[in-house]
Amino acid sequence: MRISSGAPGTVLVQTVSDSAPAEAVRTPARAAGETLQSAVMQPALQAMKDMPDIDHEKVAMLRDALAKGELPFNPGKLAGLIQRFHGER
Template sequence: MEISRHLKPSLNLPSDAPAQVQRARPQPGASARASTSQEPRLEQLQDALRSLPDVDLDKVALLKAALARGELSSDPAALAGSMLTYHSGSDA
């Protein structure tokens, strides 16, 4: 398994996005109504996230099985080197 630092989140907006954003801004009195209508949805999303497990147990089981079959290297020196490389931000 390889962890890649090359994936960066991005937001793809059309070239006329600033104009659309300007038109979509609510009026000052409308902001209170908009925020209260979104609160239940935000709470529902937060509850859904809280219900997810912190660890993907299926993936853990697959990795354990791969280690037992000898498909993954468990060389501590190689692992430590990879961790240092990853956290130092160098891709060398």
């Protein structure tokens, strides 16, 4: 298969094989920001939509481990990472 740009707003898709001549099919180009969603991706996308935004069970587990001193915490390192992320102003 060979994909190349055609006229503005179209994409040229050619199927190439040894036994048959090349076929050309013009398909509209996708608009900027539009995502390609195939049937293969639909179950994964739906599973992600069904997941909660926050894993409250894991947050509680980490909070408890932090309170018990089982999870190392370096406030200086966290502060440095925050400064680096937000840029030192």
